[in-house]
Amino acid sequence: xxxxxxxxxxVGGLLLAAGSFVLLAAAVAIWxxxxxxxxxxxxxxxxxxxxxxxxxxxxxxATHSWEILVKLGLILAFLLITGPVSSHALAKAAYxxxxxxxxxxxxxxxxxxxx
Amino acid sequence: MLGPGLYNYWMxxxxxxxGLYVLxxxxxxxxxxxxxxxxxxxxxxxxxxxxxVRGGTAPILVPGDAGEVLYxxxxxxxxxxxxxVVGIANTALALSLVVRIHEEFGSIEEDEVxxxxxxx
Amino acid sequence: xxSVSILAILICMGLLILRAITGKTVFHRILVINSFGxxxxxxxxxxxxxxxxxxxxxxxxxxxxxxxxxxxxVLRFSGYGDLASLDQNDAxxxxxxxxx
Amino acid sequence: MLNLVDVxxxxxxxxxxxxxxxxxxLFAATMLLSLFSLLSxxxxxxxxxxxxxxxxxxxxxxxxxxxxxxxxxxxKRREKAPRREVELVxxxxxxxxxxxxxxxxxxxxxxxxxxxxxQTSPMTRHFLExxxxxxxxxxIVTSILASYRGYDTFGEATVIFTAAVGALMLLGGRRPxxxxxxxxxxxxxxxxxxxxxxxxxxxxxxxxxxxxxxxATKSLVPFIMMFGLYxxxxxxxxxxxxxxxxxxxxxxxxxxxxxxxxxxxxxxxPPRLLEALLALGVxxxxxxxxxxxxxxxxxxxxxxxxxxxxxxxxxxxxxxELAVGITVAAVMLAxxxxxxxxxxxxPQRKR
Numbered sequence: 001x002x003x004x005x006x007x008x009x010x011v012g013g014l015l016l017a018a019g020s021f022v023l024l025a026a027a028v029a030i031w032x033x034x035x036x037x038x039x040x041x042x043x044x045x046x047x048x049x050x051x052x053x054x055x056x057x058x059x060x061x062a063t064h065s066w067e068i069l070v071k072l073g074l075i076l077a078f079l080l081i082t083g084p085v086s087s088h089a090l091a092k093a094a095y096x097x098x099x100x101x102x103x104x105x106x107x108x109x110x111x112x113x114x115x
Numbered sequence: 116m117l118g119p120g121l122y123n124y125w126m127x128x129x130x131x132x133x134g135l136y137v138l139x140x141x142x143x144x145x146x147x148x149x150x151x152x153x154x155x156x157x158x159x160x161x162x163x164x165x166x167x168v169r170g171g172t173a174p175i176l177v178p179g180d181a182g183e184v185l186y187x188x189x190x191x192x193x194x195x196x197x198x199x200v201v202g203i204a205n206t207a208l209a210l211s212l213v214v215r216i217h218e219e220f221g222s223i224e225e226d227e228v229x230x231x232x233x234x235x
Numbered sequence: 236x237x238s239v240s241i242l243a244i245l246i247c248m249g250l251l252i253l254r255a256i257t258g259k260t261v262f263h264r265i266l267v268i269n270s271f272g273x274x275x276x277x278x279x280x281x282x283x284x285x286x287x288x289x290x291x292x293x294x295x296x297x298x299x300x301x302x303x304x305x306x307x308x309v310l311r312f313s314g315y316g317d318l319a320s321l322d323q324n325d326a327x328x329x330x331x332x333x334x335x
Numbered sequence: 336m337l338n339l340v341d342v343x344x345x346x347x348x349x350x351x352x353x354x355x356x357x358x359x360x361l362f363a364a365t366m367l368l369s370l371f372s373l374l375s376x377x378x379x380x381x382x383x384x385x386x387x388x389x390x391x392x393x394x395x396x397x398x399x400x401x402x403x404x405x406x407x408x409x410x411k412r413r414e415k416a417p418r419r420e421v422e423l424v425x426x427x428x429x430x431x432x433x434x435x436x437x438x439x440x441x442x443x444x445x446x447x448x449x450x451x452x453x454q455t456s457p458m459t460r461h462f463l464e465x466x467x468x469x470x471x472x473x474x475i476v477t478s479i480l481a482s483y484r485g486y487d488t489f490g491e492a493t494v495i496f497t498a499a500v501g502a503l504m505l506l507g508g509r510r511p512x513x514x515x516x517x518x519x520x521x522x523x524x525x526x527x528x529x530x531x532x533x534x535x536x537x538x539x540x541x542x543x544x545x546x547x548x549x550x551a552t553k554s555l556v557p558f559i560m561m562f563g564l565y566x567x568x569x570x571x572x573x574x575x576x577x578x579x580x581x582x583x584x585x586x587x588x589x590x591x592x593x594x595x596x597x598x599x600x601x602x603x604x605p606p607r608l609l610e611a612l613l614a615l616g617v618x619x620x621x622x623x624x625x626x627x628x629x630x631x632x633x634x635x636x637x638x639x640x641x642x643x644x645x646x647x648x649x650x651x652x653x654x655x656e657l658a659v660g661i662t663v664a665a666v667m668l669a670x671x672x673x674x675x676x677x678x679x680x681x682p683q684r685k686r
Contacts, residue, residue, distance in 0.1 A: 013236040020243035023274065027247035030254050030267065040266055047273045054240060054277050058284055071292035075280065075299060078555075079273065082303035085551040086269055092545060093310050094262040119338055119447075124440040126345040132433040133352045139425035143414040145361050145406060149368055152399070153352050156375050159387065167382040168454055169447030172288055174463070175385070175573060176473040185449070187383035188459050189475040193484060195387050196476065197491040200578050200663060203394045203402075204498035207670045210406045211502040214677065217410040224415045238336045245343050248374075252347055255370055256354035264366050272396075275373045279388075282380055285336060291385050291574055293566065294392065297583065298373065300559060301397040304590045305369050307548070311593045312404035313362065 012060030019053030022046050036094060037101045044087030051079045123164045130157035142225040144213045148206060155202045159195045166191040237285050244278050265309050272302025337381055344378045359414045361407055369400040385574040386476045389566075393582035398667050401589060405674035471645040472571040472652060480576065481652040481659075485635040488655070489620050492662050496617045499666040503610070506673050545594075552594040559587035567660050568653070577656035581663025589671050597676050609669045616662030623654050 026046035033039045055076045062068040095101075130153060137150025166188040174189035213223055220228045248271065255267040276298045283289045351371045358364045372395030379388035444451035453459065462479055470478040480488055563584035570576030592600035623635065630639040637651025638644035 016236045016240045019277075020240045023247050023277075024243050026270065027250040030270070031250060036260070036262055036266070039263070043266055043270050047270050051273055051277055055280065057236075057240075058280055058289075061284060062289055065289075068289050068292065071296070072280070075276065075292060075295050078296060078299045078303075079276065081551055081555065082299065083273065085547060086303055086306040087266075089307065089310055089545055089548050090262060090265055090269070093313075099260070099262060119342055120445050121440055121443060122342060123345065123446045124443055125437060126349055128433050128436045128440070129349050130352050131436070132429045133349075133356050135432065136425055136429045137356055139428065140422035141414070141417070143361070145403070145410065146364070146414055148403070149355060149361075149364055152368060152395075153355060153371070156371065156391075156395070159391070160375065160378065163379055163382045163384045163387060164446060165451070165453050166384065167447050168449050171383060171447075171449075172286065173291065173383045173385045173574075174475040176467060176475065177288075178473075186463055186475070188454055189462055189479055190459055191453070192384045192387050192476050193479045195384070196390050196480065196578060197488060199387070199390045199394050200582075201491055201494050201498075203399050204495040204666060204670075206399060207402055207674075208498045208501050208505075210402055210674070211505040214406055214409060214674070215505050223410050227415075241336065241340060245340065248347060249343075252351055252354075252370065255367060256350070256358070258363075261362060264363055268366050268370050271370055272373060275377055278377055279380055282337075282340070282377075291380075293569075293574060294380065294385060294389050296562065297389055297392050297566075297579070298376070298396070300562070300583070300586065301392055302373075303555075304397055304586050304593070305400050307552075307590060307593050308401045308404055309366060312401075312408045 008060045008063060012057045015053050015057030015060065019050045019057060022050040022053060026050065035102060036099060037091070040087060040091050040094075044084060044091075047087075048080060048083045051083075052076060055079075124161070127157050127161045127164065130154075130160065144216065144223045144225065145210075148209050148213065151209070152202075152206065155198075159198060162191040162195050237281055241278065241281050241285065244274050244281070247274050248278075261309075261313055265306060265313075268309075269302065269306045272298065272305070276302070341378065341381050344374055344381065348374050348378065359416070360412065361414055362404075362412050365400060365403045365407060368403065369396045372396045372399070386474070386576070386579075389574045389579045390582070393579055393586065397586045398582055398589075398671070401671060402674055405671070405677070409674075409677050469644075470648045470652070472649070474571055474573060474576075476574075477570050477576050477652065477656070481655045482635075482637060482648060485624075485637075485651075485655060488659065489624065489635070492617050492620055492659055495666050496613060496662060499613060499669055502670055502673060506677060548594055552590055556587050556591050559590065560584060563587060567656065570656055571649070571652060577659030577661075578663050580656075581660045581665075582667055584660070584664040585667035585671065588668055589675075592671070592675065597672065601672065601676075604668060606669065606672055609665050609672070612661055612665035613669060616658050616660075616665060619658035619661065620655060623651065623658065627651070 023046065026043050029042035029046070030039050033042055055072050059069055059072050062072065134150045134152075134154030134157060137153065138147055141147060141150065168185055168187045171185040171187040174186045174192065176186075177184050216228060217223050220231050222228055222231070251267050251271045251274065255264055255271065258264045258267060276295045279295045279298060280289075280292060283291045283295075348371065351367060351374060355364055355367050355371065358367065372391060376388045376391040376395065379385070379391060448454070462475055462483065466472070466475050466478040466483075470482050472478045472482075563580045566575035566583055567577060567580030570580070588600055588604060625634075627636050627639055628634055632639035635651070635655070638647045640647035640650050
């Protein structure tokens with residue numbers, strides 16, 4: 001029993017740390033990356049992976065109660081469905097309204113594209 | 116450990132004053148509704164701050180508790196819960212007035228509407 | 236470890252809020268706010284575990300739901316796509332519209 | 336740790352509010368307001384107000400944002416440039432009032448003080464210690480909301496009913512005759528009939544907004560409804576209750592309407608039905624109160640509803656929460672349909 005708890009604690013901690021790192025990377029990316037599409041690429045992927053890792057890490061701490069596990073699972077499922085869908089809808093709306101994907105060089109010095 | 120002391124109240128006042136400033140200084144009616152929302156949140160925050168007890172937990176009884184668990188004060192929570200819902204109903208009423216004003220005058224700026232009113 | 240995660244999420248939130256205020260286009264803001272909603276969901280789940288009452292995870296679910304619906308509503312009402320006729324009436328709408 | 340979270344979240348809240356004051360793009364301001372609302376709901380959780388948090392999340396970040404966005408879609412997106420960057424008189428007033436308020440707080444008990452007057456008041460003690468035996472619901476907030484302060488909640492239900500009736504009267508009637516009309520964002524057929532030629536080419540794009548979105552919405556909406564029912568009937572035991580469930584339910588339908596258009600959503604819940612439900616909820620609440628009087632108790636004294644007082648309380652809370660849920664869901668949906676179905680309406684008078 002003691003060993004299982006210890007292993008779960010360690011694994012949970014690692015998962016939480018990894019999730020936090022992924023989320024931080026996304027937050028930094030939104031400042032560092034130059035254009036909208038590069039940012040949405042970073043954010044949408046990380047915002048699916050990060051919550052997954054963190055919620056799994058939390059699940060490791062809640063193995064005593066199936067109720068909490070089910071709720072964590074539901075949140076994870078909901079985020080896994082809605083995150084990519086809303087990112088997709090956003091990218092599509094941006095593209096359709098005339099925001100063109102551009103290379104980094106043009107984004108820095110090129111003329112602004114007209115929608 | 117050093118607690119926040121009166122910090123919460125001061126931040127509540129900062130928020131409240133921002134809401135009040137928007138209400139007084141901005142002429143745009145939707146902006147005024149937004150200011151009213153900020154003001155409302157600050158009032159709710161004030162009540163909820165008063166309800167918190169150090170080391171307390173949410174006022175939902177823990178199973179098997181024999182009086183040793185400390186709960187936060189539930190009364191302000193009840194008042195604010197209904198206040199939020201009433202607040203959105205009032206916001207909706209305000210917004211419908213804004214929509215009607217826009218249909219009538221073509222503007223949601225206070226001074227423009229006032230000018231048109233004076234012309235008529 | 237919970238505290239570290241909460242701290243990381245709070246830092247993320249700070250970065251995202253600044254971006255949401257200074258963001259140039261509508262799409263940047265939507266992106267940031269959508270991401271912010273996810274962070275809030277996680278913050279609530281973590282806070283539940285930190286305060287020892289993880290049975291309030293329903294809340295996190297409500298947040299996730301509202302975040303999704305909010306994003307869709309913004310996209311739908313934002314007038315991108317085909318509300319062009321509306322924006323003509325409001326000529327100044329394009330004023331601070333710098334791409335990227 | 337919780338104190339640090341509290342301090343930081345409050346700071347973020349202030350920064351967001353400053354952004355809200357400064358932003359002139361109302362659309363961006365609305366989005367920032369939803370962020371503001373998410374943040375404040377996070378703070379409510381830190382301060383143990385889970386029921387308030389769930390309400391704020393559902394109302395502030397969900398319905399309120401949608402109503403504001405719908406209003407902006409039919410009015411104007413941008414605020415006029417101000418004459419001055421900072422208005423001096425309001426600033427002075429705000430500084431003076433704020434200073435006076437800060438001075439007033441110096442007498443307040445500290446945050447979290449267990450000996451503050453509001454904590455030691457006999458009412459609070461009574462609710463915390465006796466509600467388990469008198470009402471029996473583990474969620475004390477629900478006990479107070481539906482049972483101890485049931486009469487007050489009846490008043491709140493009436494207030495939102497009245498506000499909805501007011502909005503319906505303002506926007507529900509006919510439009511001005513010579514106004515320039517364009518269809519609502521969510522009603523493509525409306526656009527075609529009103530905007531005349533050239534509208535047809537917009538049709539296909541409108542109707543098939545996004546296949547992926549449609550599939551996701553279709554599969555999510557039933558679960559959202561389910562979750563609404565869970566929040567409704569689990570309100571005795573955890574955070575939730577009629578107010579929150581009503582909003583969640585309305586949000587589910589609103590999501591459907593956002594993706595598939597207003598017409599299919601209104602086929603399920605026609606405005607007439609909503610208006611009836613609006614009244615039905617408040618009526619049900621009042622009827623329960625009168626019924627308890629008929630049975631020999633006071634207004635909304637649930638103990639007489641069934642054999643044992645605890646059982647009666649349970650039944651009464653369930654029914655009252657249901658009444659509140661019906662009212663709130665109907666109000667929110669009626670408002671959403673009203674704003675989203677309005678369509679742009681240009682100025683009637685010449686400038």
